[in-house]
Amino acid sequence: MKVVSGNLQADGMKVALVVGRFNSFVVDHLVSGAVDTFVRHGGNPEHITQILVPGAFEIPLAAQKVAASGEYDAVVALGAVIRGGTPHFDYVAGECAKGLGQVMLDHNAPVAFGVLTVDSIEQAIERSGTKAGNKGGEAMMSAIEMINVLKQI
Ligand SMILES: Nc1c(NC[C@H](O)[C@H](O)[C@H](O)CO)[nH]c(=O)[nH]c1=O
Numbered sequence: 001m002k003v004v005s006g007n008l009q010a011d012g013m014k015v016a017l018v019v020g021r022f023n024s025f026v027v028d029h030l031v032s033g034a035v036d037t038f039v040r041h042g043g044n045p046e047h048i049t050q051i052l053v054p055g056a057f058e059i060p061l062a063a064q065k066v067a068a069s070g071e072y073d074a075v076v077a078l079g080a081v082i083r084g085g086t087p088h089f090d091y092v093a094g095e096c097a098k099g100l101g102q103v104m105l106d107h108n109a110p111v112a113f114g115v116l117t118v119d120s121i122e123q124a125i126e127r128s129g130t131k132a133g134n135k136g137g138e139a140m141m142s143a144i145e146m147i148n149v150l151k152q153i
């Protein structure tokens with residue numbers, strides 16, 4: 001049996017971070033986690049472009065334009081959607097996830113989902129560099145692995 005898998009070497013890669021600024025007190029830590037992970041795996045921080053958009057709802061459109069440009073090996077989407085008292089959360093988080101999935105398949109390009117979709121500020125803090133890790137770093141790791149595995153298929 002032949003097994004195809006991707007390693008975590010990021011040297012030579014160009015990555016775009018598409019970042020929703022909403023809840024920036026959390027999102028800033030996701031950005032740091034993503035950049036640290038890229039550098040720890042051999043990537044050059046100068047090969048990262050950060051694109052800021054208002055919130056998670058706007059991330060897919062910017063990600064689509066980035067993917068269409070063909071200038072980057074992957075898009076890493078970062079943001080934080082925190083549930084409030086109305087159904088708003090479901091619309092914002094749902095459209096963000098759906099849109100990013102669509103961009104990935106339409107453009108045949110890796111798109112990593114580093115957007116927190118959480119019920120509380122506590123859950124967001126836990127997942128942005130404290131007790132439950134850093135979802136920005138995890139998303140970057142997935143992007144690196146996907147870039148490398150797709151090269152081999
Ligand atoms: N409530 C959150 C939002 N809301 C803003 C939307 O993303 C969007 O910018 C607005 O509706 C204008 O189109 N965004 C987040 O990223 N996180 C939230 O918790």
Ligand SMILES: CC(=O)[C@@H](O)COP(=O)(O)O
Pocket residue numbers: 081082083084085086087088089090092
């Ligand atoms: C995720 C959201 O959009 C949220 O912050 C909105 O809060 P609310 O439902 O209380 O308006």
